[in-house]
Amino acid sequence: MSVVEQRYHAVIEVLSGAKVTDVAGRYGVSRQSVHAWVRRYQDGGLAGLADRSHAPKAHPMQTSAAIEALICELRRAHPRWGPRTFLWELGRRGVEPLPSRASIYRALVRNGLVEPVARRRRREDYRRWERPGPMQLWQMDIMGGLLLADGSEAKLITGVDDHSRFCVIASVVARPTGRMVCAAFAEAMRGYGVPLEVLTDNGKQFTGRFGGPKAGEVLFERVCRENGIKLRHTAPRTPTTTGKIERFHQTVRREWLDAALPFASIEAAQAETDAFVEHYNTARPHQALDMAFPADRFFAERGDGQRRAERELPLHLPASLIPVTSPPSPAPGAAPAPATSLIPTGNHGDQGERPALVLRTSVDPLSRQAIEVDRIVPASGNLSIGGQQLWLGPDRAGLAITVWISTQRLHVFTAGGGRLKSVASRLTVKDLAALLASGQARPAADEHVPEPPIEASAVEVDRQVSSIGTISLAGRALCIGAHLAGRRVIVRLDGITARAMDEQRLLLRAVPCPLALAECLTLRNARPAGAPPTSPSEPVTVQRVVCSRGHFQVVGQKIQVGRVHARKILDVTVDDTHITVHDNGEPIRVVPRTTTQEITRIKSQAHTKRRKTG
Structure with a gap:
């Protein structure tokens, strides 16, 4: 029954x-x-x-429809926010009655805005460790993922205060060398003071203990030792030890980099990084700090006595890391300014203002003065000036030249003012003084190097391809393909792309240009560029699927468009010189073409899979 x-x-x-x-x-x-x-x-x-429902007829504590609609609206506007942040935002807006965090989560689940997951361990079950006050420990690390418009990837040197999660270092660099890491560390100490301890991983920029038996103290270890900073390192393969800086990297990627387009330059990336760090420190509530701002905790718990002691504590840095600014020019007849030391001006302030630094030094006039030497190129094409060898080639034998020399650069000019060559100078102040005393040289008209005679947006040079497929540009070997070995080619340079072409100006190969446009103008035998190279091929439009990391491959070239376009199918127009990416008919990126591979696939892999499965 x-x-x-x-x-x-x-x-x-x-x-x-x-x-x-x-x-x-x-x-x-x-x-x-x-x-x-x-x-x-x-x-x-x-x-x-029959069985009846046990649900209550009335729900006096149920979240109202208006509050639930506001929660859904905030979630759609900020997909990365969670129930804790929503609860803080509702309280800031004065919502009454304020729902619980569990109610907010259930509202998001009901409306399909989050996927329900299995309950994890309670936060109370975890044991959190941190220093009891600010400036006691900094965590430092290096992260990648900052994509540039030229296809390269920049690095971000980061550092956070262990107690307050305040970001003290965020420096964008092309290569995170030990010197660049120390420069960013020194700049942070000038602005915020010297910490008691620093915690890092075992990267070669931070320690030399894994560099072999002959490895000594690296520059970062020296800076910490001379400033009385205790340097701590994690055990190998234990990234959780530096969990706070790793969590900061996750925030940077999720809230900024995943939706950011490739940056135009290092300077543009640094400007946007500074804006994000300012928002992170002063306007973004931190869940680990009970929804407080890192800047409030960093500055509020540093008393006046502590800040005064940090200002008075001298900062010891190697000479290469001390900022040097040119002193003002003295008035005519005035005595030169005496040598002084690093003078901090202003104070730190409660909001972390960085002091202005002024460094005044007495400089030997010859270190800022250039000299000129007139010579005749010998039959061998190789002449010596002050002990430095200068090769000009036998084809210039008998040519009258003027050599402009400083302690930094050496430039060779013809009698008509055209530049023939520019190299690094190996002459010291003592060598310049000896040349002046011997009467072989005279003081230069001014300290500035004359501008090159070429004023163009692109230049061309003639080069002979070596047996291994390379050409030489300003002492650098540029590979343009072994199939062109032994040929004489014309290379067109615009600071972005180097295009090799034959005498009929037919494109042979395109590769990234290793020199900036200003350096291209100083190349040997450089001349204003003529018409761009031609090719019988017509532009071709193909389709490509963007991978989860925000890039795709076309004609053997990797194109970065950002994670915001991940899993999309984009239209790509490929011509002889450029690759144009379109999204729904709108161009979103144009990059120079650096390969000569032919297009073998028009449709994307997604279309191929659908056709097979359909």
Whole structure:
């Protein structure tokens, strides 16, 4: 019998005169249940014995529809926010009554804005460790993922205060060498003071203990030792030890880099990094700090006495890391300014203002002065000036030249003012003084190097391809392909792309240009560029799928478009010189073409898979 039938028989027995206690015992229920069945049968008949909902008729603590709509609106506007951040934002907006964090989570699940997951361990079960005050420990690391418009990847040197999570270092560099890491570290110490300890991983920029038996102290270790900073390192393969800086990297990627387009330059990336760090420190609530701002905790707990002691504590840095600024030019007849030391001006302030630094030194005039030497190129094409060899080639034998020399650069000019060559100078101040004293040289007209005679957006040079497929540009070997070995080519340079072409100006190969345009103008035998190279091929439009890391491959070239376009199918127009990426007909990126591979696939792999499975 069904449950309703059993209840009906029990009711019939009670109505027939049986005792309620006996009926309840036979059916295994309480007396109250039997009385309830009888009442429900008398009120509604057989239908009254069916199961009823136990849900309450009223929900006095239920979240109102207006508050739930506001939560959904905030979630759509900020997909990375969670229930804790929503609770803080609702409280800041004065919402009453304020829902609980669990209510916010259930509202998001009901509206399909989050995927329900299995409950993890409570936060109270984890043991959090941190220093009791700011400036006691900094965590430092290096992260990648800053994509540039030229296809390269920049690095970000980061550092956070262990107690307050305040970001003290965020420096964008092309290569995170040990010197660049120390420069960023020194700049942070000038602005915020010297920490007691620094925690890093075992990267070669931070320690030399894994560099072999002959490895000594690296520059970062020297800076810490000379400033009384205790340097700590994690155990190998334990990234959780530096968990705070790793968590900061996750925030940078999720809230900024994943949706950022490739940056135009290092300077543009640094400007956007500074803006994000300012928002992170002063306007973004931190869950680990009970929704407080890192800047509030960093500066509020540093008393005036502590800040004064940090200002008075001298900072010891190697000479290569000390900022040097040129002193103002003295008035005519005035005595030169005496040598002084590094002078901090201003104060730190409660908001972390960085002091202005002024460094005044007495400089030997010859270190800022250039000289000129007139020479005749010998038959061998190789001449010596002050002990430095200068090769000009036998084809210039007998040519009258003027050599402009400083302690930094050496430039060779013809009698008409055209530049022939520029190299690094190996002459010291003492060598310049000896040349002046011997009468072989004269002081230069001014300290500035004359501008090259070429004023163009691109230049061309003639080069002979070596047996291994390379050409030489300003002492650098540029590979343009072994299939061109032994050929004489014309190379067109615009600071972005180097295009090799034959005498008929037919494009042979295109590769990234290793020199900036200003350096291209100083190349040997450089001349203003003529018409761009030609090719019989026509532009071709193909389709490509962007991978989860925000790039795709076309004609053997990797194109970065950002993670914001991940999993999209984009239209790509490929011509002889450029690659144009379109999204729904709108161009989103144009990059120079650096390969000569032919297009072998028009449709994307996604279309191929759909056709096979369909």
